[in-house]
Amino acid sequence: MKKILITGGAGFIGSHVVRRFVNLYPDYSIHNLDKLTYAGNLENLKDIESCPNYRFIKGDITDATFINTLFKTENYYGVIHLAAESHVDRSILNPLEFVYTNVIGTVNLLEAAKVQFLNNPGSFFRFYHVSTDEVYGALGDTGMFTENTAYDPHSPYSASKASSDHFVRAYQDTFKLPTVISNCSNNYGPNHFPEKLIPLCIHNISHLKPLPIYGKGENVRDWLYVEDHARAIDLIFHKAQNASTYNIGGHNEWKNIDVIRMLCRIMDVKLQRAEGTSAQLITFVKDRAGHDQRYAIDATKLQNDLGWLPSVTFEEGLHKTVDWYLENQKWLQAVTSGAYQNYYSEQYTKR
Ligand code: NAD
Ligand code: TYD
Numbered sequence: 001m002k003k004i005l006i007t008g009g010a011g012f013i014g015s016h017v018v019r020r021f022v023n024l025y026p027d028y029s030i031h032n033l034d035k036l037t038y039a040g041n042l043e044n045l046k047d048i049e050s051c052p053n054y055r056f057i058k059g060d061i062t063d064a065t066f067i068n069t070l071f072k073t074e075n076y077y078g079v080i081h082l083a084a085e086s087h088v089d090r091s092i093l094n095p096l097e098f099v100y101t102n103v104i105g106t107v108n109l110l111e112a113a114k115v116q117f118l119n120n121p122g123s124f125f126r127f128y129h130v131s132t133d134e135v136y137g138a139l140g141d142t143g144m145f146t147e148n149t150a151y152d153p154h155s156p157y158s159a160s161k162a163s164s165d166h167f168v169r170a171y172q173d174t175f176k177l178p179t180v181i182s183n184c185s186n187n188y189g190p191n192h193f194p195e196k197l198i199p200l201c202i203h204n205i206s207h208l209k210p211l212p213i214y215g216k217g218e219n220v221r222d223w224l225y226v227e228d229h230a231r232a233i234d235l236i237f238h239k240a241q242n243a244s245t246y247n248i249g250g251h252n253e254w255k256n257i258d259v260i261r262m263l264c265r266i267m268d269v270k271l272q273r274a275e276g277t278s279a280q281l282i283t284f285v286k287d288r289a290g291h292d293q294r295y296a297i298d299a300t301k302l303q304n305d306l307g308w309l310p311s312v313t314f315e316e317g318l319h320k321t322v323d324w325y326l327e328n329q330k331w332l333q334a335v336t337s338g339a340y341q342n343y344y345s346e347q348y349t350k351r
Helices: 012-024 042-048 064-074 088-093 095-119 156-175 197-206 226-239 256-270 300-306 314-327 329-335 339-350
Strands: 002-007 028-034 054-058 078-081 126-132 179-184 186-188 211-214 220-225 244-248 253-255 282-285
Touching (some): 002 012, 002 064, 012 028, 012 042, 012 226, 042 054, 064 095, 078 095, 078 226, 088 095, 126 226, 179 226, 186 226, 186 314, 197 211, 197 256, 197 329, 211 256, 220 226, 220 256, 220 314, 256 282, 256 314
Parallel strands (some): 002 028, 002 078, 028 054, 078 126, 126 179, 179 244, 186 220, 211 282
Antiparallel strands (some): 220 253
């Protein structure tokens, strides 16, 4: 069986990618390597954990010795690398953690992949780095990020992802390691850790807690349902040319305040609350430092080359997402106990 290493498979996007590959490709053996940080949760993969083509490996990508031994032992057919520290606000509080995992962890994987690739001339190999549109910086009122937009990251998170993208390209150019990169817009959907805007607000609406909107809520994000992202990753992993880059986006730009107003309307109905109840929770708070104004992705290349388009409308996706959280209160309770409480009380004390 062809062994595929998926890193960060216990996280939000990674769990959807792992599930898709395990279910669709019985001839692959899917190895999910994850450190299980606060964002990694094996509950996300309960439904596939006993599939014969799935294996979980607990490990840290910053541990070079462990990574080198793993590649030597397993001889991977391909790597889909998603493991990362992924939250901008945490990167402002603790940038070094982002350098360790996102930069050094990625270089550790590239180095082990390079050794395996050079030792097996003629064998297929592909290293796929799953990255973010945030590497391109911020847009004003008009324009979109294309694959040719110059990198201009502003947050420690986006700077670390930009750096890891550069290392991936450096390994392609210097060692001919076969690589692909995709840069995707903001995802939402089931299993999203409730620190990011949409799941945080779903959680807070459920508990009638304030909905913290940074600044005036006028920043714009381009939202994509997570399963559409997983489908794009599948296509790119299988069909893209080596050394190529693809932007992935939802054609779905929204101001934050409008996203939250829509979410409030949806949840008032689902929770059988009087119209307007949830919107009263909206609270404008101090803006995020260095807050990028607008992201918008031009995904024409992915559409033209590989025929990908998003399949889930924002309204459908939000309904599915809210339903998932309402049906999975236990999951939400489990991930919002302990360290989560400390993180949020620290955040709010600082505001
Ligand atoms: P996430 O925070 O939900 O999950 C990250 C996973 O990586 C977790 O399971 C965590 O345990 C694991 N991990 C963290 N550090 C690790 C380490 N040192 N060793 C091994 N595993 C480690 O993140 P996500 O939102 O699912 O994002 C996945 C990837 O997609 C990231 O690379 C992110 O930059 C990228 N991305 C995310 C979005 C988005 O909207 N969430 C958009 C575009 C790109
Ligand atoms: P987030 O979900 O953290 O994703 P990213 O920063 O990677 O885009 O934030 C999405 C948008 O929502 C961003 O403009 C910041 C804003 N935001 C809030 O207004 N309040 C919040 O509590 C959070 C977490 C984000």
